[in-house]
Amino acid sequence: MEKQLVLSVKKLTKQFGDTQVLKGIDLDVYEGDVVAIIGPSGCGKSTFLRCVNCLEDPSGGSIMFDGEDLADMKVDINIHRQKIGMVFQQFNLFNNLSVLDNITLAPVTVARKTRRSLRRKNFFIRISNLFKKDKTPLWDLGKSISQVKAEAEQRAMELLRTIGLEEKAAAFPSQISGGQKQRVAIVRALAMNPRVILFDEPTSALDPEMVGEVLDVMKDLANAGMTMVVVTHEMGFAREVSNRVIFVDDGVIAEEGAPEEFFGNPKSERLQSFLSKVL
Amino acid sequence: MWNEFIKQFITLKGYVNVLNGVWATLQIAVFGLLIGIVIGTIIAVIRVMPKYKLLPRILDKICVCYIALFRGTPMVVQLLIGYWVLLPALGITVDSGVPVAVIVFGLNSGAYVSEIMRSGIQSVDIGQMEAGRAVGLTYATTMLKIVVPQAIKNILPTLGNEFIVLIKETSIVSFIAVTDLYKSFKQLGDPTYDYTMPYLMLALTYLIMVLLISWGVKLLEAKMKKSER
Numbered sequence: 001m002e003k004q005l006v007l008s009v010k011k012l013t014k015q016f017g018d019t020q021v022l023k024g025i026d027l028d029v030y031e032g033d034v035v036a037i038i039g040p041s042g043c044g045k046s047t048f049l050r051c052v053n054c055l056e057d058p059s060g061g062s063i064m065f066d067g068e069d070l071a072d073m074k075v076d077i078n079i080h081r082q083k084i085g086m087v088f089q090q091f092n093l094f095n096n097l098s099v100l101d102n103i104t105l106a107p108v109t110v111a112r113k114t115r116r117s118l119r120r121k122n123f124f125i126r127i128s129n130l131f132k133k134d135k136t137p138l139w140d141l142g143k144s145i146s147q148v149k150a151e152a153e154q155r156a157m158e159l160l161r162t163i164g165l166e167e168k169a170a171a172f173p174s175q176i177s178g179g180q181k182q183r184v185a186i187v188r189a190l191a192m193n194p195r196v197i198l199f200d201e202p203t204s205a206l207d208p209e210m211v212g213e214v215l216d217v218m219k220d221l222a223n224a225g226m227t228m229v230v231v232t233h234e235m236g237f238a239r240e241v242s243n244r245v246i247f248v249d250d251g252v253i254a255e256e257g258a259p260e261e262f263f264g265n266p267k268s269e270r271l272q273s274f275l276s277k278v279l
Numbered sequence: 280m281w282n283e284f285i286k287q288f289i290t291l292k293g294y295v296n297v298l299n300g301v302w303a304t305l306q307i308a309v310f311g312l313l314i315g316i317v318i319g320t321i322i323a324v325i326r327v328m329p330k331y332k333l334l335p336r337i338l339d340k341i342c343v344c345y346i347a348l349f350r351g352t353p354m355v356v357q358l359l360i361g362y363w364v365l366l367p368a369l370g371i372t373v374d375s376g377v378p379v380a381v382i383v384f385g386l387n388s389g390a391y392v393s394e395i396m397r398s399g400i401q402s403v404d405i406g407q408m409e410a411g412r413a414v415g416l417t418y419a420t421t422m423l424k425i426v427v428p429q430a431i432k433n434i435l436p437t438l439g440n441e442f443i444v445l446i447k448e449t450s451i452v453s454f455i456a457v458t459d460l461y462k463s464f465k466q467l468g469d470p471t472y473d474y475t476m477p478y479l480m481l482a483l484t485y486l487i488m489v490l491l492i493s494w495g496v497k498l499l500e501a502k503m504k505k506s507e508r
Binding site for chain 1 (some may be wrong): 298414
């Protein structure tokens, strides 16, 4: 069975002033893929990831997602970002919200927005209907906000249960450990039912003893078939969990392959020397 | 001296006047600050907005002019122009100068609060905005629900300071015929031209009000801190 293409990056470039950070990166991510991106620091792997959901505006190239080019400034990026989860190195949980609110904020806000715009549309349809013989049907508003909220909370609690943090639902981010924060951040991304989740060095800011708990959650996700793009320094994770490893060096993809081939038989000299340093 | 003051204050019901003065002062300072916070937040958000497009750039310029105008002229002058120039020019008559004072204090304080708020917004980790955008929230929603609440928490002591400044600054509203704290105490001394007691008491009243406010701000700060850390 042909796997569906989720994300297709073509010739992506990024410049900061005179510095060319990305020099044309091509990457196709298929459904269920776990792509690990490794490389020396400053090679542009984080920048690449941040360009994919336009946290950094790409300077050139295209990013096809859901039939639209995200690199095109005219595309409404907010709609697509709802379907592209992101997990940050510094967790970036919303400090002023409880763990539960962190997870439910986006689903509830988005539902509220959609509802509001539908109501606005209905208002104009009603007015134009006054002058028409065959009435235009009104949009279905769907669930009420309180219903959406209750469902979002229920789903958040379910997700928290899967990572064993349901008793922390009312806690604030500052009251939980780094590993717990990162697990909550993953769940926050999951709450939007994304098609792909981007991980930007998710374990780099963690104490060594907490790395395992976060990697376990990511492994479970990968096993459940989630599409993931992971920038990481955890070679063990790249080797065990990913089905493709990409080595980025100096703004280009220097080598890519299946993990066994990639780690067992690195072709380029640059990768060989990199691996000898980190393994 | 003391007896005369007591006579004026209690027997001749001077305290009613003073209480009205306290009320006017509080009204002007509180509503002025509230308007100031709203205006200041709007200006601050406009000023930290990314400036790729034309509209934010124009709005930014307007805000810069606004701040220059209101910080560059004394509040007394703004009051005088508002009450004696603009009101007649617009053909509006008012029973009391309090609403005018509230608006002028709000506009003026907005210029100052905008700079306070801007530093507050910039003190919030950029990651908070990125995280909000990454889950698909708009710039405005993330600002309103994530960044500004955290910014307000950070700048609470400075906002308290601004409130205290406003309270004391209200003593200038007598220029537009409002009976505030200062005017009400002055009237206690007017019959005898002995202002020793009224003015000492005036100072004491301001001091008590300011101390009460600093205490309240401290309580509020402690309460907000509890939600975090």
